[in-house]
Amino acid sequence: MTSAAITASPRRGVLRDPVLLLPVAVAAGLAIGWLGVHEGVPGARVAADLALSWALVAASVVMLERPRWRRASWLLAATAFALLGADLEWASSHALWTLGFVIEGLWAAFLVQLVLTFPEGRPWSRAARIAIVCAYAVTFGGQLVGAFVVPDGRDALSVAPHASFAHTVDRAQEISGVAVALVVLFLVVQRLRALRGPARRAQAPLLMAAAVSVPTGVVWLGWAIANDAGTSTLGTIDRAVAVSLPLGVVAGIVWSRLRRPEASELVVELRTEAAAGMRERLARALGDPTLEVAYRLGDGRFVDATGRPIELPQGADRAVTAVTAGGEEVAALVHDPALLDEPALVESVRATAGLVLENERLAAEVRSQLAEVRASRGRIVAAADAERRRIERNLHDGAQQRLVTVSVALGLEASRADAAASDVLSRAQDEVEQAIAELRELARGIHPTLLRDEGLEAAVEALARRTPLPVTVSGTTRDRLADPVELAAYFVVSEALTNVVKHASASEALVLLEREPDALRVTVTDDGVGGASVTADSGLAGLRDRLEALDATIVIESEPRQGTTVCAEIPCGS
Amino acid sequence: MCDDCNVRKRVLIVDDHQPFRAIARELLEDAGYIVAGEAADAGEALAAVAADAPDAVLLDVQLPDRDGFAVATALAAVDGPAVVLISSREADDYGKRIAACGARGFIPKSKLSAAAFAALLE
Numbered sequence: 001m002t003s004a005a006i007t008a009s010p011r012r013g014v015l016r017d018p019v020l021l022l023p024v025a026v027a028a029g030l031a032i033g034w035l036g037v038h039e040g041v042p043g044a045r046v047a048a049d050l051a052l053s054w055a056l057v058a059a060s061v062v063m064l065e066r067p068r069w070r071r072a073s074w075l076l077a078a079t080a081f082a083l084l085g086a087d088l089e090w091a092s093s094h095a096l097w098t099l100g101f102v103i104e105g106l107w108a109a110f111l112v113q114l115v116l117t118f119p120e121g122r123p124w125s126r127a128a129r130i131a132i133v134c135a136y137a138v139t140f141g142g143q144l145v146g147a148f149v150v151p152d153g154r155d156a157l158s159v160a161p162h163a164s165f166a167h168t169v170d171r172a173q174e175i176s177g178v179a180v181a182l183v184v185l186f187l188v189v190q191r192l193r194a195l196r197g198p199a200r201r202a203q204a205p206l207l208m209a210a211a212v213s214v215p216t217g218v219v220w221l222g223w224a225i226a227n228d229a230g231t232s233t234l235g236t237i238d239r240a241v242a243v244s245l246p247l248g249v250v251a252g253i254v255w256s257r258l259r260r261p262e263a264s265e266l267v268v269e270l271r272t273e274a275a276a277g278m279r280e281r282l283a284r285a286l287g288d289p290t291l292e293v294a295y296r297l298g299d300g301r302f303v304d305a306t307g308r309p310i311e312l313p314q315g316a317d318r319a320v321t322a323v324t325a326g327g328e329e330v331a332a333l334v335h336d337p338a339l340l341d342e343p344a345l346v347e348s349v350r351a352t353a354g355l356v357l358e359n360e361r362l363a364a365e366v367r368s369q370l371a372e373v374r375a376s377r378g379r380i381v382a383a384a385d386a387e388r389r390r391i392e393r394n395l396h397d398g399a400q401q402r403l404v405t406v407s408v409a410l411g412l413e414a415s416r417a418d419a420a421a422s423d424v425l426s427r428a429q430d431e432v433e434q435a436i437a438e439l440r441e442l443a444r445g446i447h448p449t450l451l452r453d454e455g456l457e458a459a460v461e462a463l464a465r466r467t468p469l470p471v472t473v474s475g476t477t478r479d480r481l482a483d484p485v486e487l488a489a490y491f492v493v494s495e496a497l498t499n500v501v502k503h504a505s506a507s508e509a510l511v512l513l514e515r516e517p518d519a520l521r522v523t524v525t526d527d528g529v530g531g532a533s534v535t536a537d538s539g540l541a542g543l544r545d546r547l548e549a550l551d552a553t554i555v556i557e558s559e560p561r562q563g564t565t566v567c568a569e570i571p572c573g574s
Numbered sequence: 575m576c577d578d579c580n581v582r583k584r585v586l587i588v589d590d591h592q593p594f595r596a597i598a599r600e601l602l603e604d605a606g607y608i609v610a611g612e613a614a615d616a617g618e619a620l621a622a623v624a625a626d627a628p629d630a631v632l633l634d635v636q637l638p639d640r641d642g643f644a645v646a647t648a649l650a651a652v653d654g655p656a657v658v659l660i661s662s663r664e665a666d667d668y669g670k671r672i673a674a675c676g677a678r679g680f681i682p683k684s685k686l687s688a689a690a691f692a693a694l695l696e
Contacts (some may be wrong), residue, residue, distance in 0.1 A: 408684065
């Protein structure tokens with residue numbers, strides 16, 4: 001979870017408050033301007049340098065309103081002073097000229113770093129990090145090497161003046177500069193296409209400015225390569241276009257703020273409309289389509305609007321803002337961390353949404369409890385089913401097995417004995433057989449083995465065969481369904497057919513199995529006397545828990561003399 | 575009846591309930607069959623068939639390791655002895671599995687008699 005602010009460590013003097021940089025930058029700019037005019041530098045060039053450096057410092061001060069942009073802010077200020085420093089080449093002092101020469105291209109490297117680490121000061125990717133390092137190597141490294149060999153009388157670092165080597169260094173710098181610029185352009189365009197929501201509003205203007213400035217720089221370098229000489233005019237144009245970068249930073253901040261009127265509209269909207277669609281409205285108000293609302297339950301867990309439990313994200317790629325009502329946390333907004341840069345916007349939405357979200361939270365809590373009750377009912381039914389299966393198996397493997405052995409033994413002895421004894425033994429065998437049959441019926445009622453082994457269709461067909469009146473089974477379940485669904489459907493048919501036999505005086509019955517995309521429908525119809533109703537002690541009423549655990553519905557139509565139709569619809573997914 | 579065939583048929587009895595095997599053995603021997611052996615589970619049954627090559631197997635459906643259908647299917651696949659399935663459940667409890675496993679037929683255990691057994695082997 002990203003915290004709301006990255007606090008800067010305490011610093012002293014001008015470093016503690018970059019606003020103090022403004023007069024320093026103005027004074028430095030005026031000094032450089034005076035130097036340029038005094039040394040006969042073209043006025044347009046002097047004006048472009050001053051405009052760019054002052055714009056950079058101004059933007060760096062504006063950026064301070066965003067704590068997470070602090071690094072970028074310092075980088076902008078550093079760029080301004082590097083740019084003015086490069087103009088020291090206009091000075092006649094050898095030391096100042098040499099300093100200006102060495103840091104001549106540093107401002108461009110600073111801008112590359114600014115763009116490729118915007119807004120939080122970390123390179124976007126490994127490729128971005130490599131591009132930044134290359135930019136410094138080409139500009140600062142290249143100039144430093146050049147300073148040792150350039151054949152210029154003002155060069156204080158000159159150790160081995162060598163005109164053609166210095167020229168080669170120049171060309172190498174320009175060619176590699178074009179390569180780095182093209183990589184930067186590629187990364188910028190890629191980033192522009194990937195950005196969404198609040199991050200896009202805040203960052204797109206700077207990236208678009210970069211997408212314009214970088215090609216201008218490439219043209220400048222290309223001209224120098226093609227004509228074997230630099231051009232002051234293109235250099236001036238390049239700096240003028242670069243003014244769009246600090247403007248882009250400020251534009252991003254302004255564009256982000258434009259969301260605020262929508263947030264205040266939300267106040268009206270939320271108070272007049274039902275809370276349904278809360279997430280969509282909040283997402284619209286905050287301009288973050290990825291926004292999620294997590295409602296906080298009494299026990300501290302979080303659920304979504306439907307009551308399903310959700311985990312709050314822990315990583316830095318999502319941010320969490322708590323929403324309170326009456327001093328109590330009612331919900332959490334999970335959103336794009338870029339929104340942390342617009343605390344006023346988030347605050348206005350948060351203040352507005354609290355009360356409405358409190359209502360939504362209560363609804364979500366009820367839904368969550370309902371889901372829990374249903375799940376627990378499902379578990380109870382499943383546990384009971386497992387127990388019934390165990391009892392059925394025990395009856396079968398135990399008592400029934402022994403009675404069967406007794407029955408066969410009696411039959412064998414009857415075949416060996418004389419007539420009188422044989423008659424007694426045969427009657428005893430009949431009694432045992434009757435007991436076995438009753439036990440078998442009992443076991444089947446407890447748990448139908450055939451259902452587990454062969455599925456609903458086979459089990460229902462067996463039920464139909466055992467029912468003492470003609471029963472037609474039609475339709476299909478298509479394939480096997482979950483155990484609870486098959487058991488519920490089976491018991492509905494079983495109870496309905498039992499009722500037909502007991503009460504309906506019907507001549508026949510019909511069982512229909514229908515598979516819908518997400519439900520199984522089971523219908524049992526008879527042509528009997530009708531007038532049936534579900535009383536508390538009837539078998540169908542006993543299925544209530546089983547059916548409700550599955551969210552199933554059961555409808556009984558039984559007009560007098562119209563027969564009876566029992567129809568259950570059991571959700572089963574697809 | 576087997577006196578008629580001149581050759582007395584050799585039968586393997588497979589059931590995990592020993593008292594039942596004992597009664598079944600008496601019943602079959604009374605009717606002139608030779609009980610070639612007894613087995614208490616599917617593994618023993620397959621081993622006994624391989625060792626004794628009986629003419630027929632009286633096979634309980636519910637065995638502790640695998641069910642009788644699996645044993646019947648395995649024996650049918652190798653053209654083994656005739657299989658008669660028995661169970662303390664009824665045929666209806668097993669649906670189509672009885673017909674599908676390659677056995678000669680099915681007798682509910684409580685209805686087991688030498689006549690019913692012989693009828694299925696014919």
